[in-house]
Amino acid sequence: MTENVALLRTTTEPVPRKKNLSEKNIKKSPYDTAIKVKSAIPRKRQDLLKWYGWGYKDSMFKLKDQVATFTGTRYLIGGKSLPHFVQWVREKFDVDISKPPKIPPTPTVYPESRLPKEVREELEKVTLVSVDGMDRLIRAHGQTLNDMTHLRNNSFQRVPDAVIWPESHEQVQQIVNCATKYKFVLIPFGGGTSVSGSITCPAHETRPIVALDTSDMNSILWLDREQLLARVQAGIVGQDLEREMRARGFTVGHEPDSYEFSTLGGWVATRASGMKKNTYGNIEDLIVQTKVVTPKGVIEKSCCVPRMSCGPDWEHIVMGSEGCLGVVTEVTLKIRPLPSIVRYGSLVFPDWESGFHFEREVARQRLQPSSIRLMDNEQFRFGHALKMETSWGGVLLDGLKKLYITKIKGFDPLKLCVVTLLMEGNLEQVTERETQLNNIAARFGGIPGGAKNGEIGYTLTFVIAYIRDLALEYNIVAESFETSVPWERTLTLCRNTKRRVITECRKRNVTHYLISCRLTQTYDAGCCIYFYFGFNSAGCADALRTYEEIEEAARDEIIACGGSISHHHGVGKLRKKWYTQTVSETGRRLLFAAKQALDPDNIFALANMELDRGLVSKL
Amino acid sequence: MENKIEFKDILLPRDTHFGIVKFMTRSWSPKKTLNLDKEYLPQDIKDLVLKSTYLDSILDAECVRNGVSKHQLRKEVVNYVEEIAMDKRMHVIRWMGVFFLKVSFMMKIGIFVNEPAVLKLKETMGENPVLFLPTHRSYADFCLMTYLCYHYDIELPAVAAGMDFYTMAVVGQMMRETGAFYMRRTLAGAPLYSATLRHYVRTLVGHYGAPVEFFLEGTRSRSNKSLSPKYGMLAMTLLPYFAREVDDITIVPVNISYDRVMEQSLFAYEHLGVPKPKETTGGLIKALHTLNDNFGDIYINLGSPMSIKEYLGHPELSAETLKPRDLQKLTDEQMTHVQKLADHVVTLQQDCTVVTITNLLCIVLMDSLYRNKVLCLQEVESQIGWLIKVLRSLGANVFERDVKSGIERVLTVHRSMMRLDKEKRLRLVSSALMNMTNDVQRKMKGHILKAETMVNAVPIIQVQLYINPVLHYCVPSALVYLIASRGNILKAELYTEYTLFRKLLKHEFFHLEGIEEANFNKALEYCVHNGVLSSSGDVLANRSGDKLHNRSGDELHFLLQWAVIPALTTLFACAEVMRECKKCEHKRALKRVQEITELRKCHPYCLSLDAISNCLQGLVHAEALLKYKVKNDMIYEVVPAVMDRCHHLISSIIPKLRLVFDDSNPVIVHQKQRARL
Structure with missing residues (x-):
């Protein structure tokens, strides 16, 4: 149980007014209530973030002397050794961890910038411009396996020719006009966490490409405590937005797994979904109004209303436009008061199917807490592999729990599944909801698994993304993909997709692989299924190609089973x-x-x- | 234009046994301007402001900007609200009322109000906020509308007052409790204060059931003429309209004219550069005894109420609507509307001017000074009769009950300024020769004038102060007349020159540039119709050479000649000084103009720092001067070509009269004793 009593200190700091650059651009801002947020992510992203992979530089999995550790102090498992991890990797992927990892060297040569001098000068009148090689390289891609492979080999056909950092809607307007005039391509770049290839530089583009980094557009323009609304510039990073709101006693509650790095504008452009959508809604539910600069003008609705009957909603043209129509500059969002209590929970079910029926029933009764997720057995075991070394008391307790579940309840350790819960509200609401969920679980053979397991489950969400970097270093390619599906087709979709992946692996002589899924979101009419797939590519001539073929086959299967093209990752180029x-x-x-x-x-x-x-x- | 106005003295009924006490202790339930479901008291307004989303957001932004804790900033805002906010305490109102009436009787004043207008306004009240926008000529303005509202059972207005009063012991607080709220003069550099003030004013207008009163001109006009309006306060008060918090706002232009402005001699000295004393309670008490005198009558003329919805049309949709209503600001476009509106209201105030016998008598006296000819009482009377006709034909409201008794009354009121001598001839009384102490000399803002200059300058400027409010009726005709008198001129050319002069004198004679064509045509028609100019086809010429003209025509020729002499002479002196020094700072230009004016014995009003500043501004406006700031100094720089043209034009139309403003003018009578300032 975590109580949000002590409010986090805000890290917005006095911002020294930038002299020469903005002086000429100082036009009376229409917002005298604007708060410039000091972002956790610096403008030189590579100073804090890995250039060749996911997340912070100081946070990664490391294998040393047959023991895995996770470095840094940013996450719950930071600095801890993970005693079960190596064994799990060895079993699952058959890799030789005694070999030194393949860490890519920092590139020394970058593609020449093709931005003409006059255009650069024109842009410099409006905003900061960089043509630095690394600045451009790290903004050439998202986080797909394809991107990572090219990145590690420095083999992108095309990278942006310049990076710019506008600070306001007005500057974006000027830039877009400039692009029309000088015929160059603009790529809006937020957090660079896309997993659809959507921001990857188009390989055959002949015009100059300018990456429009939105991260300097991160002011909170106003905040209305009464109406629970905030107007925010679209470049704000998820963690900054959430931290600033919490410091003021509010939350946006939109937490996609990438929210440490992804931006508000990016959420809008991909129709993002957050872990806690049951309480706060998906991005389309959170947004009240957006302002978008397109080459043909600004598109926005003229009022800030909860709903409107006025033909097709053009805001929905913008949501999911994947950067192809314009740049989102300002967004009015709903905010909520911080819940007084956040409580984690977990439930153990004997198998996937009973877990699934439990989820279905919870959705039917609309009793979902902020988050409710069902992990399959593979993931449960993977989670176990990431368990930290604990004191003997902890070990004993875990032993007892295991004893109770496997021996007394008779659950098969190779079949059992776990539901993790995240509940928010006041004490009364949370307690009541927990009782209700436990009662439903009991009907489907589920038993409470403790709050700690739940909490670990949720913190691992953010850590899992780091595993791929480690995996790649040992020739394991791994990726996730997701879909949404009606309730009645869910079980078959999961079964058939896994089956298809296994068949495709065998066809290609891939012997060591992992295919696992979890049910991460529930709706009235269906749910979201999230697959993890990885394999040892040691025997493949072209690991990337093999992977992509198998994923394509899996997506064909998903669609044949009545699933969708994507629940929240978007279409991009991959799909x-x-x-x-x-x-x-x-x-x-x-x-x-x-x-x-x-x-x-x-x-x-x-x-x-x-x-x-x-x-x-x-x- | 209506020439007959019904005025009623609202003090007269109190002049009975126990009249004051009875009136101030009666039960009083005033009519409100707004009938909202909830009645907001002064304290509620403060609370609304303090818990507004607007201030909350501003505080958030300020904390981040300068790193001070929100708690501390909130305390600051609470202090600001306490400093600004008005209050209402009935017992204070009643006591102040008693005091006001006592002093009024001591000053032997009458307060004349156009009662039908007040009653009509009162009848329509209750629907939307009302703004009283009176002219500002005297500190007395602060009490008058409040007393008027008490008299007519209208909720006492919330009156915007300067910090001068806030700092006055006891008085400041008492004014607050009768509805005054305080604002600082400059908002620059104090974002938190200005946000607080803005939101307080906005909330007050939108929620408080009383009229809100403030002076568009921002300060007492020392010249008795309209000043260019300040826009900030009007913008704040109209925000609730643009944010659609209220459906409409009624603006009531008010003109307050005085037979005798309490501050007249202070103002005259201020014109010459002697600084005004600081307002203190002690000073007020000291000044009280000087109020035991005749101050004549005060005329409060309420103009027709104006609906801003009708005037501006329904506010158009703007991006501001996307903000929370509390955070809504005026768009640039709306701000230009507000500015236009403010300018328009000033002309409405001018239209409400009430011309009184004081004004008329001063014109006659000045006329006789220009002619170096003493007038006897009969001549004065007939002159006044003639003037009334002239002014009425120019569109003025002249309020006269009986000219004869009027003159008698005004002569008593202004006996220190003018008097009838033994032969019953009207004479100007020069002021006593002053002993200019070093201390006073040190404080003088402009050129150090000789005591002998001051002797005649002070009374003549005072006389001019009572001519000034009438001038806007004659300036267009006078300019047209003077330009055409130079020689035959085409109408189009005449218009071009006319507009240039209007530009040059824009700050001296406030007017709307947008309607100048109509003004010009009216003025031209007037001149032709009254036979001072002749028109044949498109060519205009002076008709003074004609044999036909009668006495009245001659008088009009003369009046139109001298009406703008002080302004033109000042303008000319400014142009000369600037041509001579090419580039100089504001202060030096002022001194230099005063210096040559004194030397040349020009009209003493040309010594007025106010007039000189206005003329310099006019030259800037006409682009004959460039104005820029270097550190804290305002610098003017000549634009030679334009300046030469202006200089030439001005000199070409200044009437060539032999003017004498020293002791050799037979109209001036001497005061023997010496006085100290």
Whole structure:
């Protein structure tokens, strides 16, 4: 149980007014209540973040003397050794961990910047411009396996020719006008956590490409405690937004697994979903108004209302536009008062199916707490592998628990599944909800598994992303993919997809692999399923290609089973194959019409969602 | 234009046995301007302000900007609110009322109000906020509207007052308790204060059931003429309209004219550069005994109420609507509307000017000074009769009950300024020769004037102060007349020159540039119609050469000639000084103009620092001067080509009259004893 009594200190600090750069641009800001947030992520991202992988430089898995540790102090498992991890890796992937890891060398040569001098000078009148090689390289990609492979080999066909950091809506307007005038491509770059290839530089673009880093647009423009609304610049990073809100007694409650790095604008552009969507809603539920700069002008609705009946909602054209139509600059968001109590919980079920029926029942009764997730047995065991060394008391307690579950309740350790819970509210609400959930669980053979397991489950969410970097160093390729599916098709979809992945692996002589899934979100009409897939690529000629073939097969299977193209990762370039069949040919033409209306010169040439096809046919 | 106004003395009914006490102790339930479901008391307004989203957001932003804790900043804001906020205490109101009436009787004043307008306004009250926008000529203005409201059972207005009063012991607090709220003069550099003030004013207008009163001109006009309005306060008060917190706001322009402004001699000295004394309670008590005198009548003329919804139209949609209402500001476009509105209201105040016998008598006296000719009482009377006709035909409201008794009354009121001599001839009384102490000399803002200059300058400036409020009726005609008198001129050319002069004198004679064409045509028509100019086709010429003209025509020629002499002479002196020094700071220019004016024995009003500043501003406005700031000094720099043209033009139309403003003018009578300032 965590009580949010002591409010976190805000880290917004007096900002010395930048002299020469902004002096000429000082126009009366329409917001005299703006608060410039000092971001946890510096403008030189590479100073704090890994250039070749996920997350903070100081945080990573390390194998030394057959023992795994996680470095740094940022996460719960930071600095702790993980005694079960090595054994699990060895069993699962058959890797030789005595070999030194493959850590890529820092690139020494970067592609030449193609930005003409006059354009650069023009841009410098508006904003800061960098043509530094590393600055450009780290903004050339997202976080797909494809991106990582190219990044580690420094083999991108195209990287941005410059990076710019506008500070306001007005500056973005000037920049977009400039792009129209000088015919260069703009790529809005937020946190760079895309896993759909959406921000990856289009390989065949001949025009200069400028990455528009939104991270300097991170002011809170106003905050209305009465109406529980905040107007925020879209470049704010999730953790900054949440920290600032908490310091003032509020929360946005939007926590996708990437929220340490991803930005508000990025959430809007991909139709993001947060872990706690049951309480706070997905991004489309949180947003009240957005302001977007497109090459054809600003698109926004003229009022700040809870709902409106006025033809199609153009805000939904912007949500999920994946950077292809313009730049989101300002967003009015709902905020909520911080809950007085946050309590974790877990439930153990004998198998996936009983866990699934429990989730279904909770959704049917609409009793979801802030978060409720079901992990399959593979993931449960993976979670176990990440358990920290504990005191003998802890070991004893764990032993007793294990004894109770396996021996007394008779659960098969190779079948059992775990549900993790995150409950928020006041004491009364949380306690009542917990009782209700326990009662439902009992009907499906589930038993409480303790708060600690729940909490570990949620903190691991943020750590899991680091594993891939370690894996890549030992030739294991790994990736996740997700879908949404109706309740009745869920069980078959999970079964068939796993089956398909296994078959595809065997076809390719892949012997050591992991395919696992979890149910991460529930709705009235269905749920979200999240797959993890990884394998030892030692025997593959082209590991990336093998992986992509298998994922494609898996997605074909998902779609055949009635699942969607994506629940929250977006389409990007990776999944464009299924875009038209998902939205119909007519729907695709409608998207193309929107592109024509907002960006006819294809300034935002990211070519996501089959937008390249439309353009090719036009040419 | 209505020429007959019904005025009623609202003090007269109190002049009975126990009249004051009876009136101030009666039960009083005033009419409110707003009838909201909840009635907000002064304390509620403060609370609303303190817990507003606006101030909360501003505080948040300020903490981040300068690193001070929010708690501490909130304390600061609480102090600001305490400093600003008005209050209402009935017992103080009653006591102040008694005091006010006592002093009024001591000053032997009458307060004349156009009662039908007040009653009509009162009838329509209750729907939306009302703003009283009176002219500001005297400190007495602060009490008058409040007393008027008490008299007519209207909720006492919340009156914006300067910090001068706030710092006065006891008085400051008592004024607050009768509805005054305090504002600092400059808001620059104090974002938290200005946010607090802005939000307080906005909340007050939107929620408090009383009229809100403030002076558009921002300060007492020392010249008795309209000043260019200040826009900030009007913008704050209209915000609730633009934010649609209220459906409409009623603006009531008010003109307050005095037979005798209490501060007249202080003002005259101020014009010459002697600084004003600081306002203190002690000073007030000391000044009380000087109030035991005749101050004549005060005329409060309420103009027709104006609906800003009708004037501006429904506010258009702006990006500001996307903000919480509390955070809404005026857009740039709305701000220009507000500015235009403010300018317009000043002209409405001018339209409400009440011309009194004092004004008329001063014009006649000045006229006789210009002519170096003493007038006997009969001549004065007939002159006044003629003037009334002239002014009425120019659109002025002249309030006269009986000219004869009026003159008698005004002569008593202004006996230190003018008097009838033994032969019953109207004479100007020069002021006593002053002993200019070193201390006073040190404090003087401009050129150190000779005591002999001051002797005549002070009374003549005082006379001019009572001519000034009437001038706006004649300035257009006078300019047209003077330009055309130079020789035949085409109408189009005449118009071009006319607009240039209006520009040059924009700050001296406030007017709206937007309606100048109409003004010009009216003025031209007036001149032609009254036979001072002749028109044949498009060519205009002076008709003084004609044989036809009668006495009245001659008088009008003369009046139109001298009406703008002080302004034109000052303008000319400014142009000369600037041509001579090319580039100089504001203060030096002022001194230099005063110096040559004194030397040349020009009209003493040309010594006025106020007039000189206005003319320099005018030259800047006409682009004959460039103005810029170097450190704390305002620097003017000549634009030679434009300046030469202006200089030439001004000199070409200044009437060539032989003016004598020293002791050799037979109209001036001497005061023998010496006085100290």
